[in-house]
Amino acid sequence: MEFSIIAQDRSCGARRGRMMTSHGLIETPVFMPVGTHGSVKSLTPDELEDLGAKIILGNTYHLYLRPGAERIARLGGLHAFMQWNQSILTDSGGYQVFSLARMRKLQEDGVLFQSHIDGSRHMISPEVAIQVQMQLGSDIAMCFDECTPYPVTRQYAQESMQLTVRWAKRCKASHTLPQQALFGIVQGSVFADIRLACLEELVNIGFDGYALGSLSVGEPKEQMQVILETLTGCLPDSRPRYLMGVGTPEDLVEGVRHGVDMFDCVMPTRNARNGMLFTSWGSIQIKNSCYVDDDQPIESGCDCYTCRRFSRAYLRHLFVSRELLAYRLNTIHNLFYYLHLMENMRKAIDEDRFEDWRRGFYRQRQ
């Protein structure tokens, strides 16, 4: 995977990059919609393309359990299976094993757990996580890590980070798919020095990109900011930087400001299905009765399909009637908002006016 920086904002860490995978060019900073079960919920691949998505995230844990990675490999890989011809990043399953699976048991070798679907017993090791991601055929694979919960003691964070580093070595050793990039994941909870030690070890192993894991897992925003500032100053300039599972529009803006290149989050899609819609002045709950007679679009001037065609009154009606179309139209709007936000940030960096743009972003939300 090729990656190059094409512009660097002079007043902050924000940077513009280009990633080239075997499925195409990705302009960074980029947001990756989440397609957990091989589908970004409610949307077709064509709609995702129309929205301008260039890379989506697939969940290794879910696809490993159902329909199974070998099956997807037999059917031509995840791209062919879900008919998405742009890039895919797969996570390692680490986060889901710790958040979804039952009866999990952490060992040096890997994690024993029971499926949240049917209780069947499984073991994901670094080697299994890599094998599964190679079978899925994603463009970017992630190392299997222990997703450190919050809060933990310093000692726990230290030992957990060391396990993640040992696992990262095994991931790298078992990864044999040349056209698939492999990213390392920096752990260490809210302890900046542990994070920096982790990063140093990972850089020594050598990965195609570096991710910050276990942020936005409950720690105060200020602690996340500190980690972000400290770490982004030390991440290798020449490799993509990925802030996992983040976040709100404000989180994206602050991440970009500190030089993050990649984000993923379920927020735009999940919140859409709960009726929460993003606008440039904040978010709205479409079910609120104030929209019952409102013939305006979600946001005037928004160029998404939903805003070009439908009124808040209609969207509210669909949502309170639990119509399937509601989830879909809301998802289109929210993903458009997120992808458009990234596009605006890329443009601002290109024109070396990111801080100006950022002030405007916050002014609109007051």
Next chain:
Amino acid sequence: MEFSIIAQDRSCGARRGRMMTSHGLIETPVFMPVGTHGSVKSLTPDELEDLGAKIILGNTYHLYLRPGAERIARLGGLHAFMQWNQSILTDSGGYQVFSLARMRKLQEDGVLFQSHIDGSRHMISPEVAIQVQMQLGSDIAMCFDECTPYPVTRQYAQESMQLTVRWAKRCKASHTLPQQALFGIVQGSVFADIRLACLEELVNIGFDGYALGSLSVGEPKEQMQVILETLTGCLPDSRPRYLMGVGTPEDLVEGVRHGVDMFDCVMPTRNARNGMLFTSWGSIQIKNSCYVDDDQPIESGCDCYTCRRFSRAYLRHLFVSRELLAYRLNTIHNLFYYLHLMENMRKAIDEDRFEDWRRGFYRQRQ
């Protein structure tokens, strides 16, 4: 509303017609997808147009309760509200009052009932049903009728039919929207002579079209066939004939054979959401494990979006994972099947070979 017959098959009752509403031309025989709450479940209006739908059905009872017909009128009518620019037929609410509402009380004046949503008390009379449909601004409105259950005694059927006729007179008298057609509904259960008496009375009142109601409500298929044969022989040739709430692909074929011009049914859309998919050789359950590794489309040669893009294995995976996209892709396929079936029948009538075509239809299903 203009209606003309442009071809009549010589070997059976099948006929080709053209209906012109203020929202466009409709080639008949036609199938109308059901859009209960102002949405054909899971689809956008653009997808419906791409599927070739020219007219859809909206449910007066549902829209009257939520979001309310006055509200829809203020927002520009049902077409503008849901952004559907082709034709709409609204039912009268009669069927739903009898099948969904609680604590209903039938009186000469109308039906008192409690909303199935919130228990609120309402009264739908013929005048209210017409007023609501005029507010919705549909292209075709239906008279308010008593939807006769099955089975009933001859006396019940007779009295119910007479009430429906008295209501039909009141509907006609209160209908004042010139660009909206008004159809009468023939009742009388499985008693052909009562149905014929009803038809005679309705023709005397004079409507833009005539519907057969309360068929496919539990009576044996043969009894429905007898009513269909007897009645279609007597319905005015020059007006559209609408077989309400019907039915299976076979029902459509037999209806067309007897000269029916219009159909509506939730079967293609509801069954899609239950994973039942129509093909020319019968239906399949996509959740069946035989499809787990099947890389073929639902039906080879089917030109619908779903079959052009996705495998049975992927559709099965989406369905068992309860992904929203499953309901949508299944709905697209099933509606394409129904609308394509109608198109094939229209073509066969145009070419005066309907009975030949019909034999081929059944041969494929053996």
